[in-house]
Every structure is written in structure tokens, then in C-alpha cells.
Amino acid sequence: MAKADFQVPELKEYAEIPEIKPGVMAHSKPFKSKPDFQEALGFPGELVEDWQKKAINKMGDLLGRYRSLRVYMDACVKCGACTDKCHYYLGTHDPKNMPVARQDLLRKVYRRYFTLAGRLFPDLVGATDLTEDVLGDWYNYYHQCSQCRRCSVFCPYGIDTAEISMAAREIMDSIGVGQKYCNEIIGKVYKIGNNLGLPGPALADTLEGLEEDVFDETGVEVKYPLDQEGVDILLITPSADFFAEPHVDGLIGYGKVFHEAGVSWTLSSYASEAANFGMFIGSYDNMRRVSMRIREAAIKLGVKRIVFGECGHAWRVAYSFLNTLVGPWDFLDPRYPVPQHICEFTYDLIQQGKLRLDKSRNDDMVLTYHDSCNVARASRMGDKPGGQFDIPRAIIRASCNHFYDMDEETIRDRTFCCGGGGGLLTDDLMEVRVKGAQPRVEALNHVIQEKGVTHMAAICAICKSQFTKVLPYYGMDMGQIVSVHQLVSNALILTGQETEEEEAVEAAA
Amino acid sequence: MSLISNFYAYLFYFATFVLLGGLALKVWQYARTPAPLKIPTTPAPTTGSGVVLRMTREVVLFESLFRGNKWTWIFSWMFHFGLLLVTLRHLRYFIDPVPVPLQMIQPFGIYGGMAMVVGLGGLWVRRFFVDRVRYISSRSDHLILGLLVAIGLSGLTMRFVVHTDIIRLKEFFAGLYNFEIVTLPADPVLLLHLLLVATLMIIFPYSKLLHMPGLFFSPTRNQVDNPREQRHIAPWAKRLEQE
Numbered sequence: 001m002a003k004a005d006f007q008v009p010e011l012k013e014y015a016e017i018p019e020i021k022p023g024v025m026a027h028s029k030p031f032k033s034k035p036d037f038q039e040a041l042g043f044p045g046e047l048v049e050d051w052q053k054k055a056i057n058k059m060g061d062l063l064g065r066y067r068s069l070r071v072y073m074d075a076c077v078k079c080g081a082c083t084d085k086c087h088y089y090l091g092t093h094d095p096k097n098m099p100v101a102r103q104d105l106l107r108k109v110y111r112r113y114f115t116l117a118g119r120l121f122p123d124l125v126g127a128t129d130l131t132e133d134v135l136g137d138w139y140n141y142y143h144q145c146s147q148c149r150r151c152s153v154f155c156p157y158g159i160d161t162a163e164i165s166m167a168a169r170e171i172m173d174s175i176g177v178g179q180k181y182c183n184e185i186i187g188k189v190y191k192i193g194n195n196l197g198l199p200g201p202a203l204a205d206t207l208e209g210l211e212e213d214v215f216d217e218t219g220v221e222v223k224y225p226l227d228q229e230g231v232d233i234l235l236i237t238p239s240a241d242f243f244a245e246p247h248v249d250g251l252i253g254y255g256k257v258f259h260e261a262g263v264s265w266t267l268s269s270y271a272s273e274a275a276n277f278g279m280f281i282g283s284y285d286n287m288r289r290v291s292m293r294i295r296e297a298a299i300k301l302g303v304k305r306i307v308f309g310e311c312g313h314a315w316r317v318a319y320s321f322l323n324t325l326v327g328p329w330d331f332l333d334p335r336y337p338v339p340q341h342i343c344e345f346t347y348d349l350i351q352q353g354k355l356r357l358d359k360s361r362n363d364d365m366v367l368t369y370h371d372s373c374n375v376a377r378a379s380r381m382g383d384k385p386g387g388q389f390d391i392p393r394a395i396i397r398a399s400c401n402h403f404y405d406m407d408e409e410t411i412r413d414r415t416f417c418c419g420g421g422g423g424l425l426t427d428d429l430m431e432v433r434v435k436g437a438q439p440r441v442e443a444l445n446h447v448i449q450e451k452g453v454t455h456m457a458a459i460c461a462i463c464k465s466q467f468t469k470v471l472p473y474y475g476m477d478m479g480q481i482v483s484v485h486q487l488v489s490n491a492l493i494l495t496g497q498e499t500e501e502e503e504a505v506e507a508a509a
Numbered sequence: 510m511s512l513i514s515n516f517y518a519y520l521f522y523f524a525t526f527v528l529l530g531g532l533a534l535k536v537w538q539y540a541r542t543p544a545p546l547k548i549p550t551t552p553a554p555t556t557g558s559g560v561v562l563r564m565t566r567e568v569v570l571f572e573s574l575f576r577g578n579k580w581t582w583i584f585s586w587m588f589h590f591g592l593l594l595v596t597l598r599h600l601r602y603f604i605d606p607v608p609v610p611l612q613m614i615q616p617f618g619i620y621g622g623m624a625m626v627v628g629l630g631g632l633w634v635r636r637f638f639v640d641r642v643r644y645i646s647s648r649s650d651h652l653i654l655g656l657l658v659a660i661g662l663s664g665l666t667m668r669f670v671v672h673t674d675i676i677r678l679k680e681f682f683a684g685l686y687n688f689e690i691v692t693l694p695a696d697p698v699l700l701l702h703l704l705l706v707a708t709l710m711i712i713f714p715y716s717k718l719l720h721m722p723g724l725f726f727s728p729t730r731n732q733v734d735n736p737r738e739q740r741h742i743a744p745w746a747k748r749l750e751q752e
Binding site: 070155324 | 535538539542543544545546547548550551552553554555567571573574576577578581585632635639640641642644645646647648649650652712715716717719720723724726727728729730734736737738739740741742743745746749
């Protein structure tokens with residue numbers, strides 16, 4: 001079990017709603033961004049003079065540009081339906097991690113400066129001035145929100161705390177109070193092309209290695225091309241896929257699927273990142289600038305289609321925002337949606353019977369599936385609502401014999417975040433990550449106990465990294481989290497690949 | 510007596526002005542603020558008619574709240590549906606002649622009044638006994654509940670305990686349409702009832718009661734899930750492209 005200098009939550013047999021413990025997470029905050037990282041993104045390097053005034057002005061600016069913020073600041077009636085829905089509240093018991101209380105940190109300032117009631121009767125309506133303490137609370141608690149939108153599912157007005165977290169982070173960035181993790185990473189994308197800062201030659205090297213591995217394993221020459229012009233498909237995938245387990249097994253799977261489909265494809269060293277941390281910091285400008293690299297790569301490489309690899313919030317930005325940010329995509333093949341998810345691509349091939357999948361090759365595992373929050377509640381796959389739940393499950397069922405879902409209340413649109421989303425996947429937030437994972441791990445534990453589940457599949461780079469890191473805190477193994485396309489890769493028998501049985505038959509003859 | 514009648518006449522002119530003007534301003538503000546990104550909470554409808562259906566379920570059945578918390582749902586639905594019946598029942602004091610459907614709904618308005626008070630009571634109890642809800646409640650949350658309960662109770666009192674001269678009341682409001690101030694029956698319970706209702710009208714556009722228009726403008730609920738098919742772009746975002 002991993003060592004922790006905080007108390008790791010207990011996994012209970014039945015999910016419990018904890019009593020509030022005010023202030024228990026008040027100390028939790030991520031490292032502040034350095035001036036260099038801030039300035040690269042167009043933000044002031046450090047806390048500006050006159051920061052109260054500038055923050056209020058920024059709030060006013062955002063209120064005029066985002067209807068979500070405008071409406072959500074007014075509409076909350078404090079009904080409490082969201083109070084027991086956030087995984088960070090359930091895992092930490094800190095009442096400021098209840099969605100409504102998190103929103104109120106911003107709302108009380110909104111009321112003070114932007115509403116008549118708050119100007120005249122601040123005490124009555126819970127309005128306060130923007131003080132240093134309030135700013136401190138903003139920084140700490142808006143970095144205990146993974147923007148997973150679970151609260152918005154249950155809110156009678158659809159109030160989405162993610163929208164408010166994003167606005168709060170943008171206000172803080174605008175006065176020079178940024179988060180190191182997100183802002184440093186966005187800078188890396190601008191400089192090098194991906195979150196991990198892997199340069200082109202390193203990518204080429206990795207991909208060559210993958211080709212060799214796949215050849216050794218299957219005897220088939222599956223290509224993992226980089227920067228190849230004039231091909232059909234540009235694959236945009238999270239950079240973790242080039243680098244870490246179990247992500248890279250997913251990338252191997254994508255390559256095999258493309259190979260079997262007989263399509264030509266390429267990765268881009270310029271746009272070598274699916275993730276878009278511009279969303280986490282609520283910055284339209286940065287989100288657009290990161291996305292622009294994909295458009296530029298697609299034009300330069302002359303591709304006809306764009307497919308995204310397994311990444312949760314990347315898929316949100318891709319599916320929901322890409323057309324808005326850097327569209328229109330009229331220069332691509334109009335027969336395909338732009339962009340497509342790799343799961344949509346694989347699912348179509350399975351439907352057409354073009355993939356030969358031997359499920360027994362995954363018989364060493366009993367699977368469950370974790371719906372990644374941003375895929376589940378902020379995107380879609382296929383042409384029917386809910387395809388984002390059904391398509392990945394259909395792929396898993398086509399690749400494995402043993403699959404069980406976790407408790408209904410913790411999957412599909414009610415899924416729990418892994419605890420590391422929204423820009424919190426950093427070691428300086430380990431406590432909140434471990435505690436925030438508790439509801440998901442608890443549901444996982446149930447199916448481990450009751451169904452003998454051994455592995456959990458996911459389609460998000462953050463989920464995979466987060467679980468790899470936090471499962472050991474709960475006495476589980478980091479290898480229990482797998483990629484969906486890793487399962488496909490295991491089960492897929494490539495054309496021309498000799499299987500063991502066939503070899504045995506040949507030897508006998 | 511004319512002092513009281515005058516006061517109430519001007520109070521209701523003022524309250525109506527604030528309610529309608531304030532709401533119109535807010536609706537205008539919501540409507541003109543762009544929603545730059547597609548953010549429906551998915552799974553979401555892929556067509557406009559699907560969105561109308563989703564919104565209808567939210568407005569009429571409180572679908573999301575039902576999934577969120579059954580107790581809050583049952584109390585708030587009782588309150589809101591009760592309030593609807595009560596409002597419909599009250600229309601007869603403002604319309605002449607009274608249309609047949611309104612006549613038929615009269616007895617249900619009474620049950621509505623009771624349901625409203627019971628629902629409000631349940632919601633209020635939660636603010637004291639559920640620690641999470643107690644934590645998020647501010648004084649204004651209690652005051653608004655108190656105001657609504659007092660409106661309900663004073664109304665029910667006039668139905669069951671001390672009746673008022675409803676004919677003269679109706680004449681008073683009919684007079685207001687023509688800017689004539691007719692004498693209002695000076696029953697204390699009625700005056701209290703009317704004072705509270707006018708207060709409610711005045712605070713409506715300045716309080717959380719804005720959830721009513723707000724719901725219709727909530728992008729997570731009212732957007733069509735079709736970002737790949739149709740490019741959605743706000744005017745301010747479009748300007749970035751021209752730079």
C-alpha cells in the first residue's frame with residue numbers, strides 16, 4: 001500500500017453521505033505558477049497591484065461573455081440536491097467541496113458587486129467583499145474541482161460548477177494567480193507540441209520501437225507513422241500514449257485497428273497532443289491557440305479525416321468545441337464526422353465484421369468499465385444520445401468474455417470522476433486526488449468483491465494515470481487499470497498473423 | 510380608510526412595475542449574453558424538438574431534481590404545483606367575467622394552498638435538520654421561505670377562519686386597471702396577505718427567485734447536442750478569428 005501523510009478514506013460496503021467537517025481541506029492548494037509560465041500564456045507574472053478591482057472587472061467581462069456564468073450566478077436556490085454529489089465532498093467531507101458551496105465562493109462576491117440585494121444588504125444574502133481570504137479560498141477550492149459536471153446532472157437548473165470553476169480560474173490568471181501544473185503544461189504545448197514535452201525525434205523513436213514490438217509479437221508489419229503527408233487520417237492522441245503504461249498499449253491497439261481497416265494514417269509531431277488544458281483554466285484564447293495546432297497540422301499533412309485517441313476532456317474539447325474554436329472543417333472528407341473518436345472508428349469496423357477478435361485472449365481478466373466524466377457528461381459518440389456509454393462497452397464486450405458493470409448509480413451520466421481531472425493530476429494535490437477517488441474506488445471494490453473483477457478499463461489518459469497512482473493507496477494494484485484499445489489489441493488477430501492454434505495444426509501436418 | 514387604500518394601490522402599482530420591469534431587464538440580460546460554447550449536459554437531445562421535450566420535463570416534472578434528491582423533489586413539487594393551482598384560483602379576483610375553466614379549478618386551489626404550505630414546511634425543515642443544507646442556507650433563504658409560508662397561511666386563514674369581503678377586493682383591483690382607487694376592505698389578515706404578496710413581487714427580480722427565468726436560459730439544458738454537425742460561434746469569438 002502506498003504511503004500517505006494523510007488519512008486514506010475507508011472503503012465502505014454501502015456508499016455513505018458523510019457529515020460536514022468544515023475546513024478540513026483548507027490547506028490543500030497546488031503550487032503557484034511562476035512568472036515565466038504565466039507570461040507565455042498572456043497572463044501577468046505575479047499578483048497585480050489593484051488586484052481586487054481588476055478581478056471584479058474581469059468578472060464583469062466574463063458575465064457579459066458567458067451566459068452560463070450569468071445565469072448560474074443568479075439561479076441557485078440552495079436546494080441542496082448537489083450537496084452529496086461531488087466526489088471531493090464525499091471523499092474529504094469538507095463542506096466547501098459541496099458544489100453549491102464551491103459556487104458560493106464566487107457567487108458571494110458576484111452578489112456584493114453586481115446585484116442590488118448584495119450592495120444594500122450583504123449580510124442578508126451572504127454577499128462579501130473580495131478580500132485576500134476570499135482569494136485564498138478561490139485558489140484552494142477551485143483547485144479541488146475536477147470540472148466533471150456530476151453536480152450539473154442533478155441540479156434542477158443545470159448549474160454546472162465546471163463553468164464557475166473555469167471562470168474563477170480565468171479571473172485568477174488575469175490577476176497573476178495561476179496554477180503551475182496547468183500553465184506550465186500549456187506552455188510546453190506551445191513550445192514543443194505536447195503536454196509531456198516530447199520532441200519529434202523522441203516520438204519517432206518511440207513509434208519505431210512500437211513497430212518492432214508489434215512485429216515481434218505478431219509477425220505482421222504494422223506501421224506507426226509520424227508526419228506522413230497525404231494520408232487519410234490524422235490521429236490526435238494524448239501524449240501519455242507515447243510514454244506510459246497502460247496508455248501505450250492503447251496506442252498499439254489504435255495502430256492495429258487502422259492496419260486492419262486498411263486506411264492510411266499518421267500522427268503529427270506538431271500537434272502531438274489531444275489534451276487541451278486551456279479548458280481547465282477557462283481560457284477561450286488558450287484553448288483556441290492549442291486547438292489551432294490541430295487545424296494547422298491537418299492542413300499541412302493534407303489529411304481527409306481526424307480521429308482522436310482515448311482521452312476524456314480532450315474528447316470534450318474535440319467533440320463539443322473543436323468546430324467552434326477552429327472550424328469549419330470543410331476541407332476534410334464530409335462523409336465522416338469531424339473529429340471522430342477512435343472508439344467510433346473501431347466500433348464501426350466491428351459492426352461491419354472487419355475485425356477478427358478472439359475474446360479468449362483476454363480471459364486472464366475480468367473487466368469493468370469506468371465512464372470518464374468528460375466523455376460521459378460533455379460529449380457523445382455515434383449518432384444517438386448515450387452512444388458514449390454504449391460504444392465503449394460494445395467494444396469491450398466484443399473483445400472480452402468477462403465484463404461486469406459497476407453499480408448503476410456510479411456509471412454512465414452518474415459516473416464518478418477518477419479524482420484527477422480538471423488540472424489536478426499533479427503530485428502537489430495528492431491528498432485531494434486520493435480522497436476524491438474514494439467513491440469510484442469504492443464502487444470498483446464492490447465489483448471486485450462480488451463479481452471477481454480484476455481490471456478496470458478506461459478511455460482517458462488522466463483516468464489511467466490517476467488510477468495507476470491512487471489505486472495502491474487503497475491496497476489495489478496499479479496494473480488494474482487498462483486501456484480499452486489495449487483489450488482490442490490483445491484480442492485482435494491481424495490478417496496474416498499466425499495464431500498459436502494454427503501453428504500447432506501446421507506443425508502436426 | 511382611504512389612506513390604507515391609497516397605500517395599497519400605489520404599492521401594487523410599484524410592485525407590478527418592479528416585477529415586470531425587473532424581470533424584463535433580467536431576461537433581456539440573459540438573452541443578449543452569448544453562450545460561446547456547446548455545453549449541454551449529455552446525453553442531450555440532438556434536435557430542437559428534443560430540447561423542447563427536455564425543458565418541458567424540467568419545468569413540469571423537475572426531472573433533474575427527481576434524480577438528485579427525492580425528498581427535496583417531493584416537497585418542492587408540492588409547493589410549486591400548489592402555487593400554480595393557487596395562482597389559477599386567484600385569477601378570478603382579477604378577471605371578470607370568470608371563465609368556466611377557472612370556475613372549475615376553484616376547489617383545487619384550496620388543496621393547492623394546503624400542498625403549498627406543507628411543501629414549504631418540508632423544504633424549511635431540511636434547512637434546519639440536514640447539516641449540508643443548513644451549511645449552505647443564508648438568512649435570505651429562510652426569509653423567503655418564511656414569506657411564502659406567511660402568504661400561504663394568511664390566505665388559508667381567510668378561506669377557513671376569517672373571511673374577507675372578496676367582492677370589494679375584486680372591485681379594488683378592477684379599479685386599479687382604470688387608475689381608480691376603490692376602498693379596500695380593511696381586514697388585518699387581508700392587508701397582511703397583500704403586503705406580503707407585494708413584497709414577494711418586489712424581491713422577485715433581485716433574489717434567487719430568478720431561478721424561474723434562469724432555467725429557460727440554462728445552456729446545459731437548452732442546447733442541442735449537434736456541435737459536429739453545426740458550427741456554433743458567439744459574436745465575440747467570431748471577432749477573434751478576424752484578428
